[in-house]
Amino acid sequence: MEHGDISYISLLVIVLLALFVPIVINKFKFLPIPIVVGEIIAGMIVGKSGLGLIEESSWLTFLYTFGLVFLMFLSGLEIDFKFIKPARREGQKWHKDPVVTAIMIFVMTLSFSFAISSLLKNMGLVRNAYLMTLILSTTSLGIVVPILKEKNLINTDFGQTILLSAIVSDFGTMTLITFFIAFYTSGATYKVLLSLLLFVAFFVVHKAASKVTKNKVIEDILHELSHATSQIQVRGTFALILVFIALSQVLGTEIILGAFLAGVIVSFITEGEGSQLSSKLDAIGYGFFIPIFFIMVGANFDIKDVLSNPKAVILMPGLLAAAYAVKFIPALMLKRSYPLKMASAAGFLLSSRLSLIIAASAIGLKLGILSKEVNGSVILVAIATCTLSPLFFNHMMGKVEEPEKKKTFIIGINEKSLLIIRRLKKIGVDVVAIAFREDKIDSSAYAGGSLHIGDPSDMEWLRSTGIEQAKTVVVSYADENIYPKVCKICDVLKRDVGIEKVILATNNSKVPSCIDLESVVAISPDFASALIIENLIIAPNATEILFQHQDEFYVAEIKVHNLDIAGRAISKLSLPGDCLILSILREDEKIIPHGNDVLEFGDTLMIVGSREDVERVRFMFSGIQYLGGA
Template sequence: MGSKTILFLSIRIPIVVGNIAKKGIGGTAMQEVAFHPLLLVVVLAFAVPFVLEHLRIIRIPVVVGEILAGLVIGKSGLNVVTADPWLDFLATFGFTYLMFLSGLEVDLEGINLSRVNNKRPQIARLLTGALLYFVATLILSFLIALFLWQQKLIKNPWLLALIFSTTSLGIVVPVLKERGLIDTSLGQNILISAVLADFLTMFLTTVLVALATTGPTHEVLLILVLFVAFFLLYRTGLVLSRLPIMRNLAGATSEIQVRGALATMLFFISLAQELGSEIILGAFLAGVIISLLSRRGSSLRLKLDAIGYGFFIPIFFITVGSQLDLAVLVHSHTALILVPAFLVSAFLVKVIPALFFRSYSNLREKLAAGILLSSRLSLIIAVSTIGLRLGAISETTHAAVIIVAIVTSSLSPVLFSKLVDPGRPKQLKTLIIGASEAGLVLAQRLKNRHQHHVVVVDHDPVRLAKGKDMGLTLVNSDATTYQGLEKAGITEATAVVAATGDDAVNLRVAEIARRQYGIKNVIAFLNNLRNTQVAEDLGIKVVTPPLSTLIVAENILVHPETFSLLRDEPEDTTFEEVRLRNHRFFEQRLKYINLPGDVLVVSIIRGQDRIVPRGNTLLKKDDLLILMGNRDSIKEASRQLGAV
């Protein structure tokens, strides 16, 4: 390229850009855009996470902080943000993008149906229970809404019933994962109930709005076209995702996966508009498609989250806060009744149905499930915003709904954590299949030295009697059957050890525990070395007694002192594995962390990597820390590091 050409471009490009800014791309006059309101909103969005990070009393969701920031600059505060068409457009797009990410949160891989025995009757029972829970919630919500309507406190009982029936997948899923409950029976019941509540509320809201705007006409049936498009586009996506060119264009400036995801979202939004239905259902279905076509934690999901939560969604929530008029609540007699009534109802409609379901094993679990499912955020604000736009709810009702979203999203996770982990270390439940000599000794050591809740399963009366003399918990059952394992409590087990002395039986039991019940920590005692590869391919850890004896002898000869440290472990000294969950320690250097007593971090496991800890080693979320120290100090360190 010659120097004259470069000079021409350097002069011409700014002129073209300037003309576009003044006249628009088509050459017509374009209204000057004021960026000041957007700048203020974006700066607030940047500042909110920093402020919330320093709040130690209660962990407030970032989106709640954004609503509160909007209150400060909006009608209820400084009133420095006025109506702006560009800001309104970005907020509207943020609203639809939020519904898109809500669909993306529907992680069907997270629904581990293997925990329910992988049998169709069991799966049907689980889904039926979640559906009945939603129906009970909806009926109870409608009765409360009908009472409020009869008292002339609200305009539309149907829409308010749907508002009460919502839940927040965006809160439920992270809380269950942080507490390590996502794969448990409790976690799976809560997760499926939340997924159904999100989808059915979205669908029923779309139907209700269609009936309210067009009446009971054939146009309501056009909503089904969205589902036809969903299946067609999903099948198309499956084909396209397997093409080599999709992988080649996935990075750099092409970002074909991101472009495809956004095109899918806008297609469904446009289709919903053409069909005369609410765009939230279209955006939600688009998110579900991308969820089905991509893995959780994939780069595509991270990029989509970054686009939404980094820009568009904060604009929506700050705008919601800025448009909220708290003066309506303060000076309204109706509001003084609605706010406490809504808050009490928000918890009652979720907790009361949970108390009557057998899916949860005890009263504490039932209360915990109902309270976590009471958390509401994105969807409740979305439905309320739609109702306000249609005139189905008043400004006062809308303001009260926002207060409910703020309170429940902040309070529910805290109460749930208190109920499922009431300040004491969780006792691990280990099933030992086979009351063999090795099985009984292992059970006794786990119980006495590590405080595990151990259950030994066998059906031989002589071996059971020996275990009873040792003070162990025993179950007389055939562990090679599903019924026998469930009688022993395998659905609540965190680990299974197959130690019967028969390789075939051990392999079968271990395979059932690993595949059918999704238990990650499964150990099989195998005498025949040829069986070890089969077990390891199934994800089963193997102990081979003959080989283990040789390894012990080898370590005594080669590393006598190190081996004696493990063998002759003092009564008050122990090793412990702790998963780092406490956000206060994320990205902190080890030398700046004061662990209690004599606790040492002897190793760090991060993914597939084993790290030798040093003073400058940075700790990261979900690191597995191997701790050594006296028992009391280890318990305290585990509580601190694993606290959520």
Template sequence: METYDNDLLLIALVAALAPLAVELPKAFRPPIVVVEIILGILIGPHALDWVGFDGLFGTLGQLGLTFLLFMVGMEIDFGVIRGRPLALAVGGWFFSFLVAMVCAYLLSGVGLIQAPPLLAAIALSTTALGVLSPILKDTGEWDTGFGGLLISAAAMGEFGPMVFISLLLIPTHPTVLHTLFMVAFTAVALAAAYFAFHMLSSGLLDRLAKTLNGSGQLPVRLCILLQAALVALAAKFGLNVVMGAFAAGLVVGLVSKGEPGEVLRQKLDAIGYGFLIPIFFIGVGARFDLEALWRGPLVPVQIAILLGLFVLVRGAPVLLYGDELAAADKWPFALYSATGLPLIAVIAELGVSSGLMAPDRAAVLMSAAMLTVLLFPVLAIKLRSGGKPV
């Protein structure tokens, strides 16, 4: 128990220190996700070796992973991205995935990417909506035409990979049975959404919301119950649990729009981003194999190639936007879209735990992903502002 106490103290300390990065000047301010991973690297077994990543740390990290995917589902607002932006986002993501598959097979053939091409393509085609959302709000882009198109593309850049992850990692049944279980799970998720909408239209949710001011917190408990139920159902059906958490987030997101659901969202944000999700990212850092970055002379080359591939894969869809994007906005759009750390961390974690990706390959992928968050939004902002300070 003493080891658990020490680990929990260190993790809580690191989680509390990470937000202090927002006090740095904007020119040197990394996203908090990057800070959490870096601090996790420092205290983990591959650096100072102050904490392990099993036991209580590992359990809380798994809870953080499911809550992260739950929050990702909540962030996808189909009311905002419907219509032309959604059509472009869907077509653009499939175009990205096609480009990613071609690149992954070519580079896998020459040994520069040592991971299953499908897994590599999923990682290359992600976009970090959770990272981009506060950046777009801070820069005043959220409610602009450019922001609307980017939010749609980023949402699809999370939704598409999530669906593929659930299908890839790892069916435990024959293909036909696995497909039937997927259909059954989707039906249950849709039924949950229908029931939630019925509660919304009947005014029951408004009555439940009154308990948010007391110790009952019933809507929060129901959201966690829904998440646990869909995660357990996904596991029972032999699907990946990430699909259950993501589906629960979609359902809660659909029925918590507008002012009535704002208090509920704030409380779920507090549980997720204030407690569980930071532990997941600290754990990602603790598992990060630093030695893998200098085990071979090709590692810097691989990281550079991956950075170029992120821009190529997620930037390729600008060809579909035509007059929807001004010529000057296409490079910033490509750079924003290529920002993809959180889901890539999930993919790397699942890839290593399932045996589909070697730890040293995951370290290279994570290094490139961290650089996308550190570099690409800053470059995009500079390009959007014409090089002027922002």
């Protein structure tokens, strides 16, 4: 077999660096740098800036290019739509809408970036002000999302605003870079219009894929072929990536936009059930292709050219200052809704840049729009911002405790809801009751607690009851005449208030057609009776324990929020009393626990034991000292 100009030595060096860089960074935790930054630095050491061990070849260039493509695909896949809540709430001023705010921040960023880029061009430091404008306007979703999750901010209004700003920035600059390259390389407007066909293909494929994947027959086939040697979902994903890359090439647009849109499609159609597929794609990308890209970026970067060029020496600190200014100043508009310190922290986090800025700079270098010195300065800016920005953000925000939602709200007072209230209060659940004005309320039958009477379909009144702090809301009704009101309440709870778990308890076997059963759990008498009878037949002892021995046995869902617990195997834990872990829920994956299973931060565990011991476990896994009774 002919090997031609293939040199496996260069690939071996790159793969060994990809293997050892994460180990070194993890070992020396005092180095607060992302792994990809370590890969770029490692590439500089073995490349043109250092030892010169990497030989350029066509096949290595292909791996480098496909690494860039796969990086852009995973950037699109990172847009997790389950984290994006509905935007503006009723009564909220339009200019405080998170989407409007994100767009305004992006427009201001573009304006400031263009002003600074024009100044740099007039000074003779850059060749093209338009591409530099787009380079300065980028943001790294890959840094923003993990930081927001780590700080428990991803589901807050503040976190949503930052997240949407990052998404708008990523998607906006990606699209504008594609349009710019199309116009720059051809000089024809029709080339830019051809780029729009890529978005037409995006919507067509998205609609078609959504319908196909929801087909029961196809769903069964995909599930059957998703394991072992077939891995049909992974194959389908690569086919989708190449369809959009080929289409981009035919249309004369940049392939990175096609890859990005393919990632967005996969994120759309696998929402809520794609964690296993995402893990496989992450393994392929971050395990092989993407490290090659970043190491090659470092290997091709000659720092001697940058440091020996007086213009580059001036440009580097200027670009770094500009990179922070164009994000920090627009972010100050958040001061209308949040304290100055939080708005400033958002500006620092949005200033982090990594994947897209390096990709845009690499394209500019390839087309001759950027010089080697400018490309080198951009890479150094990316390294600096993605290292410093999270540190600034964490320092300014301090420790953020996510407000724990403990209360259960029962809307509608009737015999069924009163029974639910009594049973919940018996086991110590904090219950708040909300009655319709037309409900017949026997105050003697309601044993204490919070009771609000009004119109739950009125969102402002509903908010005044404190329902936003509810963990679960049960809507119970018996009168068919209030179907429209019940439907409006369920819609308000999910869309405007953002309650994750809404349960509809109806006395009728037929659920109102206006209820969205994908977002609301509907429990009818027929369903409940059938479920209990089924459990009494299949697991009579377990059912008896759950329904008749609640004082002796208690089952609870507990999240792992203690960093000292995360990363430890179950066999290494010493749980209080006779507590047992029945199951582990990790994102969308349900795991049957074994002794060698390692817990991860954010896991939801189902624990069984006495009430006292389960509460001890709850505090143990939250990292808070237990102060309950002995």
